Amino acid sequence: MGICAKLRASSWAYPTAVLSLYGFFANCRVAEPFLTPYLIGPNKNISGEVVTNYLFPIWTYSYLAFLFPVFLLTDFLRHKPLIVVQGLFLVTNYVLLCFAPGLPAMVFLQVH
Structure with missing residues (x-):
């Protein structure tokens, strides 16, 4: 066997x-190493200080805040619906990252 x-x-x-x-x-x-240069570059034109001290901590703490509720929701709903929803959110996140303008949009993208 x-x-x-x-x-x-x-x-x-x-x-x-x-x-x-x-x-x-x-x-x-695969896009993570290129995220900071993209946000600092001419496409988004956000300062390096804002990216490092404002955007990335939002990402870290929002991930920490959503970890336990998502764990409970996964246990309640099982894995398949949440895997599909996570896949849709990941695709939406990268589409918005490419086309959404401004700092408020980037703050919204960091909370996922």
Whole structure:
């Protein structure tokens, strides 16, 4: 019996492996190293000090604030609806990042 068949036969290992792979690929964001130069550059024209001291802390603390409620919601609704919603939010986030003008839009994007 192959490893995939053994994994599927297990009641907990297969969903755990699939969710772990999804979590890895959902957080593998290739645009992150280019985000600060993009925000500072001529496209968005936000100062480096505002990006470093204002935008990125909003991102960190909003992530921390939403972590526990999303965990409870995931436990209540199961994983599939929240995976679809997270995928839609990630796509919307990058579309708004490219086309939304101004600092208020960037603050809104940092709260996800």
